Amino acid sequence: MNTTISENQSLVLIVDDEPFIRAQLRLSLQREGYRTVEAENGREALTLFQQLQPDIVLLDAIMPDLDGFDCCTQLQSLENGPSTPVLMITGLEDQESVDRAFEVGAVDYVTKPIHWPVLRQRVKRLIQQSHLQQKLEAANKELQRLVTIDDLTQVANRRRFEEYCAQEWQRMARNQLPLSLILCDVDFFKAYNDTYGHRAGDRCLQLVAKAIQQTVNRPGDVVARYGGEEFAVILPTTYADGAIHIAARICEAVRQLTIPHHTSQANTCVTVSAGVATEIPVPSSDFQEIIDAADRALYQAKTKGRDRYQQ
Numbered sequence: 001m002n003t004t005i006s007e008n009q010s011l012v013l014i015v016d017d018e019p020f021i022r023a024q025l026r027l028s029l030q031r032e033g034y035r036t037v038e039a040e041n042g043r044e045a046l047t048l049f050q051q052l053q054p055d056i057v058l059l060d061a062i063m064p065d066l067d068g069f070d071c072c073t074q075l076q077s078l079e080n081g082p083s084t085p086v087l088m089i090t091g092l093e094d095q096e097s098v099d100r101a102f103e104v105g106a107v108d109y110v111t112k113p114i115h116w117p118v119l120r121q122r123v124k125r126l127i128q129q130s131h132l133q134q135k136l137e138a139a140n141k142e143l144q145r146l147v148t149i150d151d152l153t154q155v156a157n158r159r160r161f162e163e164y165c166a167q168e169w170q171r172m173a174r175n176q177l178p179l180s181l182i183l184c185d186v187d188f189f190k191a192y193n194d195t196y197g198h199r200a201g202d203r204c205l206q207l208v209a210k211a212i213q214q215t216v217n218r219p220g221d222v223v224a225r226y227g228g229e230e231f232a233v234i235l236p237t238t239y240a241d242g243a244i245h246i247a248a249r250i251c252e253a254v255r256q257l258t259i260p261h262h263t264s265q266a267n268t269c270v271t272v273s274a275g276v277a278t279e280i281p282v283p284s285s286d287f288q289e290i291i292d293a294a295d296r297a298l299y300q301a302k303t304k305g306r307d308r309y310q311q
């Protein structure tokens with residue numbers, strides 16, 4: 001094992017059982033400004049890969065202990081394995097070996113004796129391509145977050161709510177299971193803004209969203225900002241008693257925030273009203289049904305005095 005570090009340069013993992021080949025690769029890559037690290041068999045390569053997360057792997061095929069093909073296969077199941085390019089460098093020129101190399105996940109293949117100017121270009125291109133790919137994936141992930149998350153409260157936004165509600169409605173219909181929905185609305189929130197200011201109002205919504213989020217615990221439960229000061233909680237595979245229990249916990253959790261609200265006619269602190277609906281969807285029905293039912297229940301909670309839940 002031999003490591004050479006020079007700052008800010010891509011790290012190349014050189015895997016070959018021949019010390020002479022490793023030395024040649026090391027010298028030629030270092031001349032290009034790369035950092036290099038060396039392994040003399042597949043097993044050592046897997047350990048180094050996990051420790052150092054190289055930008056590219058140059059992999060020999062025939063090696064004792066663990067050969068290049070098996071090493072490449074195992075690399076694919078490691079963290080960052082599939083996104084790290086593997087370039088096979090081998091004396092094997094037969095079609096079967098070439099096919100096998102690509103099948104196990106190599107992205108390129110060069111044969112020995114090494115043609116150095118070609119290798120230099122291949123390494124450069126493969127690293128550039130993989131860095132570009134990583135940037136695109138990160139940008140995609142961020143984009144996905146931006147289109148599904150509410151900026152102010154960091155819970156799911158209306159778009160995500162509609163999408164998830166429709167999806168779970170159909171899934172529950174297929175399996176004849178109950179879907180529950182809770183709609184929550186902050187009480188006298190217009191008065192809150194008028195009394196404490198719009199910025200305090202925003203902060204209040206953030207705290208309420210967090211409190212609601214903390215009352216749900218199953219992985220399929222989704223909290224969303226449904227409108228200005230309205231939140232929705234989607235509870236798949238949940239019967240009415242379970243949903244009512246959560247609605248009670250939501251009302252209590254918001255009360256426990258003890259955010260002063262002296263112009264509320266329901267309490268001296270910020271409260272929410274909640275409407276609960278549960279349905280086992282009839283196939284080919286519309287998920288708008290359960291939203292309307294929860295909305296009707298919410299309206300009742302409001303007219304009965306607010307700071308409460310209603311089924």
Ligand code: GH3
Pocket residue numbers: 152185186187188189190191193197198199200201202205227228229302306
């Ligand atoms: P009720 O108890 O019947 O729900 O009364 P309410 O005052 O809460 O209901 P109303 O619909 O009259 O007012 C909702 C208020 O929520 C008005 C609106 O300005 C405020 N609001 C909506 N979105 C936001 C937001 O993002 N930030 C802040 N600060 N206020 C918001």
Ligand code: MG
Pocket residue numbers: 016017018060061062063
């Ligand atoms: Mg070899």
Ligand code: MG
Pocket residue numbers: 185186229230
């Ligand atoms: Mg409202």
Ligand code: MG
Pocket residue numbers: 185186187188189190229
């Ligand atoms: Mg309101």
